[in-house]
Amino acid sequence: MPLLGTRPDGFVYASVLSACSSVGDLEQGISIHDEVRASQFLDDPIVQTALVDFYAKCGRLEEAGMVFEAMSRDRDAFSWTALASGYAQHGQPGRAIQIFHRMDLEGVGPDAFTFSSILGASYAQNGHMVEAMEMFHRMVLEGVRPLRDTVTWNAMLGAYVQLGHSRATIGFYYRMNLEGILADSFTFSSILGACSDLRDLELGKRVHERAVSIGQANVVVKNTLLRMYARCARLDYARRVFEEMVGARDSGSWNSMISGYVQAGRPQEALELFHRMDSCKSSRKDPVSWNAMIAAYAQHGDMAEVTDLYRRMNLEGCLSGTVTFVSILIGCSRAGLLEESIYQFGSMSSDHWIPPVVEHFVCVVDLLGRAGRLDEAEELVETMPVESRLKFGAWKSLLAGCNIHRTSEEALRRIESRSRASCGNERLVLGTLWRSL
Template sequence: MQLQGVAPDRVALIAALGACQDPSRLAAGVGIHSRITEAGLQGDIVISNALVNMYGKCGALESACEIFHGVPRNDAISWNGMISLYAQDGHSREEALELFRRMHGEGLTPNKVTFLAILSAVSGARGLEEGRKIHTQVVESGYSGELSVGNALIDMYSKCGSLEDARKTFAGMDEKNKPDLVLWTAMIAAYAGHGDYKEAFELFQQMQDQGLKPDKSLVSIGNAIVHMYGKCGNVADARKMFDKMKERDTVSWTTMIAVYAEHGYDREALQIFKVMLLESVAPDKVTLINVLDACSNVSGLAQGRLVYKQFVESGAHELDLVLGNAVARMFGSCGSLREAREIFESLAARDVVSWNCLITAYAQHGSFEESLRLFRRMLEECVKPDEVTFVGVLSACSHGGLVADGCQFFVSMVQDYQIPAEEIHYGCMVDLLGRAGRLAEAEELLSRLPCAATNDVMWTSLLSSCKLHSDLDRGKRAAKKLLAMVPGDPSHLLALATIHAASGEWKEAMRIRKEVMERCSGAARGGAGGMSRIEVNGQVHKFVV
């Protein structure tokens, strides 16, 4: 138009400003503003409103403010636009409230758009009283029955920390409006946002009982409730929420699988994954990682291998670093070291987790020398080990009888890599020294540790070593220490009985064994017992032993 020498008219200028709604278009918007000034149209209220909107959307709030205050008589659209910009800015919410008060003071009546804008600016405990005042004006203006305003009020009260006011607003909506999905979503989100998952769950159930089908936003809230129940350790309620969700997405299934896996219900995690596939829900990478971890925990090699095969055949995802580590960890944990190594070597890039998976797998399954060779290769490739790396390395040294190497690696961990020794590292050292028959050093190490740093696993390790090397006096001390830490544990009592018997103290040994028999008999009647797992034909079975 300008190239043809035709001056743009009012409508064209407004349309052009509407096309400049992004910070990247600010320069173009400023150019159009210049044309408006040249055309003498800066006093036009419609054009002024368009300029305010353009500058606001481009992030130039000060310029928008100058335009707004330069107009002698702003209309409701002007005020609404400026209030909205201040409210959206986040740092200018007080200015939004001040502008709202001024608008009211100048005799302009707020409309629905005004209320929606100003309610979004109110948040925090300090804003509650202001929010209640605005709510009163909403009622007086006749907008309290409007769904959009009701949603905004519920959201505002939630952000101000008053679930009671949000509840009252929800309950006070007209019955004809109550079935609105957005209204239910707002109230459920308010409960969930404040950690009141029981109320959120019950309201979610009520909503579905009324025949409302959740949309994507409500499915996301349902997923969040399942996740939070899991984080709180309430697996049963997480499953109840999951089962009540009539609409589920991939995240829903993945979240439930993760909750089960996180709390040791690995078999249940694998079972629900099967149902997910039967319902033709495509897993994503996060799903696969959780499922592979569950397979690792139950030594479910056949199932893990099948999951990996399905992943390869689907071609839906690349075997990236995170997923590759999960596959390698699964094969390694299940004892298939060859397949774990193949995955490891196929990775285009490896991080410390990749190396840890292999080092730990070799240590767990008896390939101690290979575990240490891999560790040395890791150092040669300039990958810095972490605390998990040294758990695998020290474990390899302990079970492989490599005492000198283990002591050297422990010192290197603390001094060279500045990694503080934790309980598990000390436990490895106690086991290392004990297996090698250096029981005095193992006991001395335990005695030097603060009470908070020792646990029954360390003392059990020392006790086992004492039995192995027939150190009766030290074994008695270890057993008594364990009985003080874990009173009445049958395994510790039996170990103590064995030590007494080896010392020729048959009467005391028989007394302890009798006590153990009585306790075990009572436990059997009560249904208690140890748990073991085995995989048969791709199914992982648990049974009491």
């Protein structure tokens, strides 16, 4: 436009700032702001709101606040919401709440977008459910017109799901139906996740039927269905859904089904699906499916298969990770392969740059304990680079090793004393275990 001699107006500036915020181009946006300062549009409410939104989305909250405070007039719901959601999205829920209350005090009525932005970005992620419910009920009492908006209701559902309030999620879903709010795929995924947590098969089946009847059973919903049926121990239902997803399966579909068979102790069916996924051009095995198969064989102590799968995983360019080595070490433990366990434990950091976590230490402590190398096991527990309270599983494995080898009472008392001193609330459990030895 400048090359053609055309001067931008406020709408153009606002549009370009919106584009800058969408792609995170902070430098270009600041350049546009400089240009606005030299123009007649510096006091244009549309441009000012766009600037607030731009700085907020780019995480430059101080600049966003300065532009906002300079808006002596025409601060509408859009500008307030832009600033509040910026604070919410960048981990400052307290500031978002303050902006919301200031908005209320200045007589600016929030709309559905204000509520859904703050609910989704702030309250759902930070556990402020009391404030979230107060905001939501205000929408009801004040008759905010776009209240009957699926996005707003979904924000509340998402908050309950993230915080693990499964029963509240279901109650909210029933209320949503009574209010005549049309559910979408996000709604169904949320409620099916709650059914999965509660192992509520009957409700899950009804939600499944409802999603199909209104055309909202997309691949995301069906993947959630697979996990729900698997956790409810109905792999026959899960398999039926899976087989219906011809041409629509993604890696999540395969992984959910394979993991379901693994968790149910049915490795042969998991392996059959795993090989079908080799042969399917549209599906690439990712770490989740590899790890699921390795875990299945590890649980049965079949280290030949574990080793073969691990080798093939690396050959196909799929990087192993923390979960992979947990399974390998569990397999070593099941098979009683102490030296192999120690080798794999050492190779994690030296060959793969994977720092060991508690689960890895527990596996090695378990093997050392069962092999009668109790002094080494105790030293490993003492030197684990984790918080004391996280050593509960390791101390428990060591005490079990003491039981196997009938350690002297003096040694038992020493170990029990150290374990109880370091494990906080779990000390009574450890004490009970010790007394049973």
